[in-house]
Each structure stands twice: as structure tokens, then as C-alpha cells.
Amino acid sequence: MAFNGSEGYPETGCLEPQTQTTFTDAAVAGDYLFGQLPRVEPTSNGNVGEFDLLSNGTYTDEVTLGGKGSFTYDQPGSGTYSWDTTATGTGSLLEGSGSNGTSCIVISSTKLACIVNTDNSPSVMILQQ
Numbered sequence: 001m002a003f004n005g006s007e008g009y010p011e012t013g014c015l016e017p018q019t020q021t022t023f024t025d026a027a028v029a030g031d032y033l034f035g036q037l038p039r040v041e042p043t044s045n046g047n048v049g050e051f052d053l054l055s056n057g058t059y060t061d062e063v064t065l066g067g068k069g070s071f072t073y074d075q076p077g078s079g080t081y082s083w084d085t086t087a088t089g090t091g092s093l094l095e096g097s098g099s100n101g102t103s104c105i106v107i108s109s110t111k112l113a114c115i116v117n118t119d120n121s122p123s124v125m126i127l128q129q
Contacts, residue, residue, distance in 0.1 A: 023083060033128060
């Protein structure tokens with residue numbers, strides 16, 4: 001999905017059916033690779049990496065950040081994730097909080113789509129096993 005930077009609405013994208021119907025920590029546990037779809041702002045940083053959702057509600061990750069004139073290799077992280085109680089049964093999970101928080105939707109047992117909650121230049125990260 002690409003967004004119009006000045007207007008904030010989707011310009012292009014694709015739809016994929018949500019095939020996962022069990023939304024538990026054990027159902028999504030696994031090691032995912034991720035990357036952002038092309039950034040609207042070519043001068044802003046994007047990221048790629050590895051994200052490991054554990055069946056106990058925690059995660060670990062290794063993220064590489066890069067953009068014009070900037071590159072940071074494998075910044076490790078860890079934290080907790082939880083299911084969004086305001087959207088029960090939708091497969092929506094929340095990771096982190098504040099400027100580091102992301103919201104993810106479970107598409108299948110091997111794929112999630114996530115956004116950074118406070119990103120001024122919207123982008124979508126696809127996590128896939």
C-alpha cells in the first residue's frame with residue numbers, strides 16, 4: 001500500500017483475505033522476516049530485519065535502519081505484545097508503546113501487516129515466515 005504523502009490517503013495497494021481465525025500467542029509464534037514497502041519520503045529511514053514472536057507474549061528483533069546518508073546495522077530489541085482488546089476477534093495485536101509502538105493485523109499463520117503508530121510518513125511493514 002502506498003500513501004499520498006501530502007494528503008494521507010492510499011494511492012495504490014492490494015487486498016489479501018484474512019485466513020487466520022485463531023488469534024492466540026501460540027498461533028502467531030514464529031520467526032518472521034520483515035521489510036517496509038517503499039517509503040513515500042525517500043529521505044526518511046526505512047527498516048528491514050527479523051522479528052521473533054514468542055508464544056508467551058514477548059518478542060525479540062534485529063532491525064537494520066537505513067536512508068539517505070544514514071545506516072545502522074542490526075539494532076537488537078525485545079519487548080511484549082498483546083492482543084488489541086478494543087478490536088477483539090479481529091487479529092489485531094499491539095507491540096510496544098508511544099513512538100516505538102506498532103499495530104499489526106494477522107493475515108495468516110505466516111504473515112502479518114504492521115504500521116508504526118506515530119509515523120508521520122505512513123508505511124506498511126510486512127512480516128512473513
